[in-house]
Amino acid sequence: MSAGDIGTGNAAVLPRARISAAIRNPQVAGEPAIVAFMTAGYPSAELFRTHLAAVAAGADVVEIGVPFTDPMADGVTIQRSSQAALQQGVSLRWILAELRAMQRPAAPLILMSYLNPLLNYGYARLATDAAAAGVCGFIVPDLPFDEGEELRAALDATGVALVQMVTPVTLEVRLAQICAASQGFVYAVTMTGTTGKSVDVPESVLDYLENVRQVAAPLPVCAGFGIRSRAQVERLRGHVDGVIVGSALVEVLERGDDPTTWLRTLRAGA
Amino acid sequence: MSMALPDPAARERLLADEIAGKFPDARGRFGPYGGRYVPETLIPALDRLEAGIRAHLHTPQFQARLGSELASWVGRPTALSFASRLSAAWGAQVWLKREDLAHTGAHKINNALGQALLAQQLGAQRIVAETGAGQHGVASAAACARLGLPCTVYMGAVDMERQAPNVGRMRLLGAEVVPVTGGDQTLRAAIDEALRDWVADPSGTFYLLGSAVGPHPYPYLVRELQAIIGREARAQFLQDQGVLPDAVFACVGGGSNAIGMFHAFVPDRSVQIVGVEAGGRGSGLGENAASLSYGRPGVLQGCYSLLLQDDDGQIQETDSISAGLDYPGVGPEHALLMTAGRVQYESANDAEALEALQECARLEGILPALESSHALHGVKRWARSHPGGRVILCLSGRGDKDMPTLQRTVLK
Numbered sequence: 001m002s003a004g005d006i007g008t009g010n011a012a013v014l015p016r017a018r019i020s021a022a023i024r025n026p027q028v029a030g031e032p033a034i035v036a037f038m039t040a041g042y043p044s045a046e047l048f049r050t051h052l053a054a055v056a057a058g059a060d061v062v063e064i065g066v067p068f069t070d071p072m073a074d075g076v077t078i079q080r081s082s083q084a085a086l087q088q089g090v091s092l093r094w095i096l097a098e099l100r101a102m103q104r105p106a107a108p109l110i111l112m113s114y115l116n117p118l119l120n121y122g123y124a125r126l127a128t129d130a131a132a133a134g135v136c137g138f139i140v141p142d143l144p145f146d147e148g149e150e151l152r153a154a155l156d157a158t159g160v161a162l163v164q165m166v167t168p169v170t171l172e173v174r175l176a177q178i179c180a181a182s183q184g185f186v187y188a189v190t191m192t193g194t195t196g197k198s199v200d201v202p203e204s205v206l207d208y209l210e211n212v213r214q215v216a217a218p219l220p221v222c223a224g225f226g227i228r229s230r231a232q233v234e235r236l237r238g239h240v241d242g243v244i245v246g247s248a249l250v251e252v253l254e255r256g257d258d259p260t261t262w263l264r265t266l267r268a269g270a
Numbered sequence: 271m272s273m274a275l276p277d278p279a280a281r282e283r284l285l286a287d288e289i290a291g292k293f294p295d296a297r298g299r300f301g302p303y304g305g306r307y308v309p310e311t312l313i314p315a316l317d318r319l320e321a322g323i324r325a326h327l328h329t330p331q332f333q334a335r336l337g338s339e340l341a342s343w344v345g346r347p348t349a350l351s352f353a354s355r356l357s358a359a360w361g362a363q364v365w366l367k368r369e370d371l372a373h374t375g376a377h378k379i380n381n382a383l384g385q386a387l388l389a390q391q392l393g394a395q396r397i398v399a400e401t402g403a404g405q406h407g408v409a410s411a412a413a414c415a416r417l418g419l420p421c422t423v424y425m426g427a428v429d430m431e432r433q434a435p436n437v438g439r440m441r442l443l444g445a446e447v448v449p450v451t452g453g454d455q456t457l458r459a460a461i462d463e464a465l466r467d468w469v470a471d472p473s474g475t476f477y478l479l480g481s482a483v484g485p486h487p488y489p490y491l492v493r494e495l496q497a498i499i500g501r502e503a504r505a506q507f508l509q510d511q512g513v514l515p516d517a518v519f520a521c522v523g524g525g526s527n528a529i530g531m532f533h534a535f536v537p538d539r540s541v542q543i544v545g546v547e548a549g550g551r552g553s554g555l556g557e558n559a560a561s562l563s564y565g566r567p568g569v570l571q572g573c574y575s576l577l578l579q580d581d582d583g584q585i586q587e588t589d590s591i592s593a594g595l596d597y598p599g600v601g602p603e604h605a606l607l608m609t610a611g612r613v614q615y616e617s618a619n620d621a622e623a624l625e626a627l628q629e630c631a632r633l634e635g636i637l638p639a640l641e642s643s644h645a646l647h648g649v650k651r652w653a654r655s656h657p658g659g660r661v662i663l664c665l666s667g668r669g670d671k672d673m674p675t676l677q678r679t680v681l682k
Contacts, residue, residue, distance in 0.1 A: 069585040073309040091582040115569045120583030167311045193470040
């Protein structure tokens with residue numbers, strides 16, 4: 001991306017710039033933006049639109065998970081939700097159709113998908129259909145940046161972001177390459193391991209995030225994997241531009257609790 | 271076959287590059303197939319593994335250590351047996367490359383031992399492995415016991431039940447066997463779970479992958495460690511017969527015994543090479559495990575290859591009487607060898623494999639694994655159109671592990 005992409009407020013703003021702008025200007029000033037993840041169609045395909053609206057009401061950016069049979073980067077919660085969504089017939093095609101048909105929330109939407117469903121859909125068609133459905137970006141956990149050229153080029157045609165991930169074990173040279181290639185924001189994984197396990201945030205992680213932030217500038221940085229509480233968000237405040245909550249929110253939806261209320265507990269003054 | 275084959279000139283170029291040893295290329299690809307489609311967390315671990323392979327695998331010291339263990343502990347070279355009564359029954363001259371005689375009863379030990387030695391050299395603290403039929407799990411457990419490395423094996427709950435004797439063997443060999451209850455509860459789910467374990471500790475843990483699949487450099491590493499099968503067979507046959515065979519056969523699931531058998535013969539253009547996949551119950555989606563015969567290109571568990579999947583790119587459950595072939599993908603080098611037109615891939619169904627197994631047992635006094643029995647059927651079929659032809663078959667493992675299945679089927 002270029003600095004000119006960022007939130008200019010004009011009507012022709014690129015989808016990927018909407019993501020950066022929403023993270024830079026969160027609902028609650030001075031707080032990290034909340035990027036909220038939900039598996040599409042879980043716990044109920046019928047209630048997808050309702051759940052999406054409720055999640056979006058409490059979040060700055062919404063990540064919608066496209067279910068896949070083999071979610072190798074995910075822990076038990078998202079494995080369970082993916083399987084249940086697939087059983088209800090949820091697919092990338094279905095998600096895009098739902099998004100096209102519904103009144104979309106103000107918060108920018110990102111699709112999180114393993115690569116194979118995207119490959120099968122076809123990259124060129126994906127770029128067009130995603131943009132038409134109001135999707136601003138993609139996160140693809142099994143697509144490291146050096147394998148991502150083709151998808152990045154295809155999405156570029158419609159201004160849709162391909163968000164790249166970095167981890168605490170990513171070496172410095174590669175970190176710079178990934179940050180330069182990423183769009184929308186840089187997804188900083190806070191730990192090694194799969195999604196969903198709660199982690200405390202040691203000093204070394206804050207140092208790592210500070211470093212990513214320096215390298216990534218002007219792109220914002222969001223921290224994810226294992227974030228479930230206000231205490232963690234508070235600890236990360238000032239060190240990142242946004243936090244990503246996934247498994248914990250999926251569990252809230254699973255229990256039938258109100259996602260908007262729960263997301264507010266992550267904010268200041270809750 | 272839904273894949274468009276490239277024109278003959280392009281095919282010839284791919285084959286020439288394969289024979290010249292240009293694959294995997296710098297990006298870990300065999301032509302269009304292969305690559306590294308993994309979470310970013312694993313990239314440094316794969317880089318270290320690649321550097322470790324480069325630094326050690328082909329050094330005289332490492333090869334001497336591996337060679338000595340292969341000779342004194344695994345029992346290599348394995349025999350090449352002329353199968354006289356099968357030959358008389360089928361009408362071709364059939365030789366069996368006896369990987370069933372290797373320690374732990376299958377070719378899997380060649381790779382497990384090699385990777386465990388490499389892991390030790392690279393300072394790994396612990397080993398994780400996946401297993402389907404249990405043969406790779408047993409081989410990994412044995413190799414780790416031999417080298418004093420802690421070993422954890424992930425195995426699908428369904429497979430633990432149908433291959434119960436191997437679960438006990440792994441535990442006796444000191445490995446921790448972890449049941450996988452997610453996904454399809456077979457090999458594919460076990461690989462997913464092993465990958466998750468590895469993602470949690472990519473620095474201290476070594477992932478000992480059992481087939482010629484997964485992200486680069488695994489398909490290459492497994493091929494290098496299994497290629498001894500074909501090298502031995504080729505030299506043994508030449509010494510015995512003074513010529514090359516007309517054909518070589520192997521069964522293909524992920525494809526490790528097959529790539530090991532085929533590799534030495536790929537440059538020998540007079541030798542026909544045939545891989546036999548698991549045809550299961552039929553040709554419909556979900557009825558077999560024949561990814562090359564019925565699959566389309568896609569990405570699963572780290573590599574771009576041919577997969578059994580639906581129109582949405584969701585991976586399909588597979589069906590085969592043989593747990594070791596029950597996998598919806600296949601190694602990227604096989605996808606290349608098919609695209610380049612060098613290897614033919616066909617399938618044998620459950621009934622055909624069971625019949626070939628019984629013939630081999632009765633006529634040769636060898637109980638083959640259900641996996642290898644698919645290749646036996648392929649040879650039987652080939653013999654009809656090649657009377658008197660000379661063929662080597664990789665008998666990848668012994669069938670003792672299949673007794674529960676055989677009790678339920680042919681012995682009922």
